Amino acid sequence: MTIWKKKSKILVTCPKGVVPYLKTEIETLGFPVLYELDTAIQTEGSLADTMILNLHLRTTQRVLYLLETLPADTPGALYARMNALPWEELLHESGKDAYLCVTSIVDNSSITDTRFVNVKAKDAIVDRIRDKCGLRPDSGPEKDKAVIHVYWKNDRAEVYLDTSGERLARRGYRKIPLEAPMQETLAAAVIMATGWKPEEPLVNPMCGSGTIAIETALIALGRAPGLLRNNYGFMYIKGFSDTLWQETRKKAKDKAIKKLPGKIIATDISKSAVIAARQNAQTAGVDHLIEFVVCPCEKTAIPEQSGVIILNPPYGERMGDIKKLETTYQGIGDFFKKTGGGYRGYIFTGNLDLAKKVGLRTKRRIILYNGDIECRLLEYELYAGSRKNSEEK
Numbered sequence: 001m002t003i004w005k006k007k008s009k010i011l012v013t014c015p016k017g018v019v020p021y022l023k024t025e026i027e028t029l030g031f032p033v034l035y036e037l038d039t040a041i042q043t044e045g046s047l048a049d050t051m052i053l054n055l056h057l058r059t060t061q062r063v064l065y066l067l068e069t070l071p072a073d074t075p076g077a078l079y080a081r082m083n084a085l086p087w088e089e090l091l092h093e094s095g096k097d098a099y100l101c102v103t104s105i106v107d108n109s110s111i112t113d114t115r116f117v118n119v120k121a122k123d124a125i126v127d128r129i130r131d132k133c134g135l136r137p138d139s140g141p142e143k144d145k146a147v148i149h150v151y152w153k154n155d156r157a158e159v160y161l162d163t164s165g166e167r168l169a170r171r172g173y174r175k176i177p178l179e180a181p182m183q184e185t186l187a188a189a190v191i192m193a194t195g196w197k198p199e200e201p202l203v204n205p206m207c208g209s210g211t212i213a214i215e216t217a218l219i220a221l222g223r224a225p226g227l228l229r230n231n232y233g234f235m236y237i238k239g240f241s242d243t244l245w246q247e248t249r250k251k252a253k254d255k256a257i258k259k260l261p262g263k264i265i266a267t268d269i270s271k272s273a274v275i276a277a278r279q280n281a282q283t284a285g286v287d288h289l290i291e292f293v294v295c296p297c298e299k300t301a302i303p304e305q306s307g308v309i310i311l312n313p314p315y316g317e318r319m320g321d322i323k324k325l326e327t328t329y330q331g332i333g334d335f336f337k338k339t340g341g342g343y344r345g346y347i348f349t350g351n352l353d354l355a356k357k358v359g360l361r362t363k364r365r366i367i368l369y370n371g372d373i374e375c376r377l378l379e380y381e382l383y384a385g386s387r388k389n390s391e392e393k
Helices: 019-028 049-056 075-083 114-133 184-194 211-221 242-255 271-284 322-339 352-358 387-392
Strands: 007-013 040-046 062-071 099-107 146-153 156-162 202-204 264-268 290-294 308-311 344-349 364-370 373-381
Touching: 007 049, 019 040, 019 184, 040 049, 049 062, 049 242, 062 075, 075 114, 075 146, 075 156, 099 114, 114 146, 184 211, 184 308, 184 344, 184 364, 184 373, 202 211, 211 264, 211 271, 211 290, 264 271, 271 290, 308 322, 322 344, 322 352, 344 352, 352 373
Parallel strands: 099 146, 202 264, 202 308, 264 290, 308 344
Antiparallel strands: 007 040, 007 062, 062 156, 146 156, 344 373, 364 373
16 A cells, blocks of 8 residues: 555644634545644545645645654654654655655754754655665755654654645735735635625625635635645655646536626725735636725625625734724724625724724624734624614614
């Protein structure tokens, strides 16, 4: 049995707070959920199965295929155990594909710098390949070819093939990111958290570089996000079948629909932001499916049916002046009050003090993380006029 057919544990990572949405995705694909962590889900499958996970999952960052769990209490022991693994059967020793990057997460009292572990693990791998093949692959920090990940805690080290390579948030369509953009994986999780359905309108004022609108279109079409990328870590493992990969891609393409069941509207007061968003959507192949408009938030046209409004305004961590942003959040509240029509309004923010300026009671508060920043997705149930007036009708 080659490694491509061998079943093993697979660790699928994600931003903090995203696990519930990633779990749904994994189960929908037919994979078991064996274990849940704060920032990952453990499933299982073959190395070939990682093609499917990398291609279809919207909310994950990396797909890690477990090679071995090794006893190791010192750097020397880690080197010896890793050097004993048959790396020459996995990695190329020469040619354009002969390159590897080693990453690690270390929780060991004897280690103060994870870069030392990266070097030690890398040496174990390339020394083994050189001894067996007479040649050794190049190595470095770039994650565009084979990537090995080591999770070393106390006296146990888990050694993974990082089948994603570059993190999966890098779909490949955001050529013009603008300032402080939301990652694609987080945007997908935010959309899922709203409970939005493809037949509903989704309105995204303050759209910035267009990530939320683009991810909405991809979800509505059922188009696998990985179709936009042409490079993954699994492609640099010996035995990789491009034929199988192209078959997997074709199945994904065939499942996607061509026409949106609902409407997607993205607006921004900045003309340059709308131009960037439209160009990013064009790269993703969905620009013709999104209505882009240059206008302030309060002038955004809302379709006359129930749907979802999502805003991701600045929250003062990396851009924007706090005092000016207070006015921005007050304006969002006024916009919500005038919207009505049974819409559900959402604000994604990392500043709860600013969120108070909205002046509306939240229905739900969902904790999600934007990098290291603890954020909230705030849900507001919107009514024509005040809620009191609506209930009196």
